[in-house]
Each structure stands twice: as C-alpha cells, then as structure tokens.
Amino acid sequence: MKSIPALTCMMVLLLSPIYSFAAKVDREDNHFFAHAFWAPVQMPFPMAWGAEFGANLNNKWTLALDYTSSAKELGLFGFQLGSIDEKTYAIQLRRFIGNSFNFKFALGQRTLETTLPKDWLDLALKDYTLLASKIQSNFIRVGLSNQWVVLGNKPLVVDWISLNIPFSGEVLTSVDQFANSPANAKRIRNAEGVLKYYPSGAIVKVGFGLMF
Numbered sequence: 755m756k757s758i759p760a761l762t763c764m765m766v767l768l769l770s771p772i773y774s775f776a777a778k779v780d781r782e783d784n785h786f787f788a789h790a791f792w793a794p795v796q797m798p799f800p801m802a803w804g805a806e807f808g809a810n811l812n813n814k815w816t817l818a819l820d821y822t823s824s825a826k827e828l829g830l831f832g833f834q835l836g837s838i839d840e841k842t843y844a845i846q847l848r849r850f851i852g853n854s855f856n857f858k859f860a861l862g863q864r865t866l867e868t869t870l871p872k873d874w875l876d877l878a879l880k881d882y883t884l885l886a887s888k889i890q891s892n893f894i895r896v897g898l899s900n901q902w903v904v905l906g907n908k909p910l911v912v913d914w915i916s917l918n919i920p921f922s923g924e925v926l927t928s929v930d931q932f933a934n935s936p937a938n939a940k941r942i943r944n945a946e947g948v949l950k951y952y953p954s955g956a957i958v959k960v961g962f963g964l965m966f
Contacts, residue, residue, distance in 0.1 A: 764799070784966060785809060785965070786807075786809050786964040786965070787810050787816070787963060788963045789809070789909060789961040790803070790961065791803065791911065791960060791961030792961075793960075794957075794958070795914075796824050796954075796959075798954060799840055801824065802822055802823060802840075802956065802959075805820075806819070806821075806841075806963075807821045810965075814849060815848065815850070816848045817846070817847055818847075819847070820860065822841065823839070823841050824839075825837055837868070838866065839868075843862055843865045844863075846895065847860065850901075854901050854902050856896075858897040858916070860872050860895035860907070862892070862893055862895060864890070864918065864930075865889070866887075868887040869886060886929045886931075887925075887927055887962060888925075889924075889950055890926055891922060891951065892921060892922045893920045895901040895916060895917065896917055896957075897913050898914050899913045900912050900914070902946045907964070907966075908963065910960075910962055911961035911963075912958065912961075913956065913960075913961075916955045916959055917955040919953055920950060920955045922950075925950065926929075928943060
C-alpha cells in the first residue's frame with residue numbers, strides 16, 4: 755500500500771503542467787462525449803475502471819451516465835477463495851468554473867457482491883458462481899475535477915477527488931445463510947447493515963476519450 759501515495763504524487767506532478775498548454779474547450783461545438791477512465795486509488799477497492807457517456811448542455815454544464823467497477827479477491831494462505839465486486843451506476847452533472855475546472859454532482863446506485871466457489875472446479879478455475887451476499891445502496895456523489903482538450907479534440911479528464919455518500923440501502927442476499935447458529939446469523943446481518951452505508955470514492959481518477 756506504500757506505493758499508492760507515491761503513485762498519486764507522480765500522477766499529480768505529470769498532469770499538473772497540462773493546464774499551461776491544453777486547448778480551450780468549446781463544449782457548445784461538441785454536443786456529445788465519451789471516455790474511459792482508470793482510478794488506481796479507488797476506496798475501498800483500488801484499481802477501478804469505468805466509462806462515461808454524456809452530452810454537453812452548454813459551456814458550463816454537462817450531463818452523463820457513469821459506470822464504475824472494482825473488485826477484490828478473497829484469499830487465505832495464498833489461495834484465492836472468492837471475490838468482492840463493487841459496481842456503481844450514476845447520473846452525473848458537471849458545473850464548469852472557467853475553462854477546465856469543474857464541480858461534479860451525481861445520484862447513483864452501488865451494488866456490492868460477494869461470490870464464492872461452489873465446488874473444487876470453481877476454485878481451480880477462479881470461477882466464483884455462488885452469490886453469497888448482495889448489498890445495494892443509493893448514494894450522492896460530489897467531486898472536484900479538471901478537463902482539458904489534448905491531441906486535437908480529445909478530452910483528458912482528471913477527477914482529483916470523488917466521494918460517494920450513501921443515503922439508503924438494502925441487503926438483497928445475505929451471507930447469514932452460511933452461519934452455524936442464529937446468534938452468528940444476527941451478527942452477520944448487523945455487519946451487512948453497516949456495509950450499506952460505507953462511503954467510497956477515488957483520488958486522482960484519469961479519463962480519456964472523444965468529443966463529437
């Protein structure tokens with residue numbers, strides 16, 4: 755984990771000079787945009803990826819659909835025993851202040867799934883087909899970003915910080931099905947209740963794509 759702050763500092767140093775030579779963005783001449791992005795410092799699961807597709811409403815506002823996916827493999831003594839997958843879907847607004855700096859706001863839904871192997875074949879193939887737990891939460895997102903145009907008409911987007919704050923949620927499938935007693939099942943349900951509301955987000959999320 756010590757390499758993550760160093761990676762963040764390196765990315766900031768490399769990206770900060772872009773402001774001095776990036777072209778002015780005229781969003782009214784480009785009605786739509788699409789870009790893929792990568793978030794190495796995604797919390798709680800790093801190395802997230804995703805995509806965004808949207809419309810430039812004018813030079814001050816954009817509206818987009820946003821998808822993000824990240825995962826963490828579960829292991830014990832060097833063996834992979836399952837996975838945790840987090841996916842978010844959001845409708846996102848950006849409000850630009852000046853040419854590139856912007857605030858972003860979104861309303862979205864997050865799904866957290868834990869999967870386990872059904873048998874030894876699944877374990878050997880890392881094909882986790884048993885859905886152990888599924889938790890769904892609704893959230894609001896806030897963030898600070900810059901967007902530049904480089905290499906002609908290609909947007910480079912850097913979300914310096916992006917925070918998802920849940921306000922409601924439910925447990926769709928509970929891992930309490932594997933509990934060996936009613937007391938342990940209750941403890942599991944209480945823990946899953948907390949997981950509905952954990953904040954998530956990213957530091958230095960980089961996106962690159964097209965405007966058209």
